[in-house]
Amino acid sequence: MHMGSHAVALGLSVFTYGYARRHAGDRRFTFGTGKVNALGAYTSAIVLAGFALVMAWESAARFLAPMPIAFDWALLVAVVGLVVNGASALLLTARGGEAHDHHHHHHDHSAGHDHRPHGQEAGHPHEHHHHHEDHNLRSAYLHVLADALTSVFAIAALLAGKYAGAVWLDPLMGVVGAVLVARWAWFLLKETSRVLLDRRADADIRDSVRTAIEGVGDNRIADLHVWSIGPGMHAAALSVVTHRPRAPEHYRALLPDHLGIVHSTIEVHGCRETPSEAIVRRV
Known part of the structure; x- marks a missing residue:
């Protein structure tokens, strides 16, 4: 027995x-x-x-x-x-x-959102190999x-x-x-x-995402979710607020590869006021 x-x-x-x-x-x-x-x-x-x-x-x-x-x-x-x-x-x-874990998934690209991992074209299947726990x-x-x-x-x-x-x-x-x-x-x-149970990723991973995005220009993250979807693989959903909005691909490219974020949903929101107006308002 x-x-x-x-x-x-x-x-x-x-x-x-x-x-x-x-x-x-x-x-x-x-x-x-x-x-x-x-x-x-x-x-x-x-x-x-x-x-x-x-x-x-x-x-x-x-x-x-x-x-x-x-x-x-x-x-x-x-x-x-x-x-x-x-x-x-x-x-x-x-x-x-x-x-190594073999991870396949397929996503389509839509305006304001990016569901594709680094280096992949929209509409094509892809595979990832990560060596983690x-x-x-x-x-x-x-x-x-x-x-x-x-x-x-x-x-x-x-x-x-x-x-x-x-x-x-x-x-x-x-x-x-x-x-x-x-x-x-x-x-x-x-x-x-x-x-x-999709518990959120450790603080160091979330902080790395925030630092990578907010460390460029006037970007600010209004909402952030990062969770594990497999050994060494994470998914992320975030909302970026900025005075100079760029395409989601720009912000996705800022995410460090070592975090293993293979799926990302990125929303970009432009501020309603210009940087100069914001300064005047604060004064």
Whole structure:
């Protein structure tokens, strides 16, 4: 049951990547399939939390009703599990440096709005590759790391039980492991739910957008929304007020590439008074 739960979770991660790639060009997804990544990781985190509850339940049962332990066989299984999960964790860490998310979406250009990412012509599909935090990969990593940690705790408890008679350490280590796994699950649920609920981007990203736009001429941002739509990808909607209005492409070109804003909606509003009139009015 233990290994089956992790096999299901890792299978879910594989399915998530496959689904996102197969439907990357599907125009029914307004912002592409980037959020499928977060949805898969969120579901995997729920599985991880369930695994923590099972660990805690079984450990409590062992406290109340201790069972005889086949130490030699248990140690062998725990060591093999540690090696396999350790190798899996290293593999996922290495693959994390090569991970890329494929994001496709299609937009049309309309007056006053710009829905096109940098370097793309209106009316043509496009693809983006960004290397940022991948919640789906992280969920898979946490699953094998939880398994590896469980093996370490099991080995320590089994050695103490075999050579020191401290059989109570077996359920105790189960409780400790359950607490740690539950904390990882909570962290993953919190991070992925932010993406799924369109929580606004961090302050440093919003400040970078504001600085880039307002640092040129007399531009002022009247309204600004930036949110995540996938690993390392953001969408932005902003209203610019200026005495000298320019086309939306001008303001979009000011957005720093490293912010990963692949979809932007820009409204430009001209002031009703000239700069000289504004100065007279302030005086």
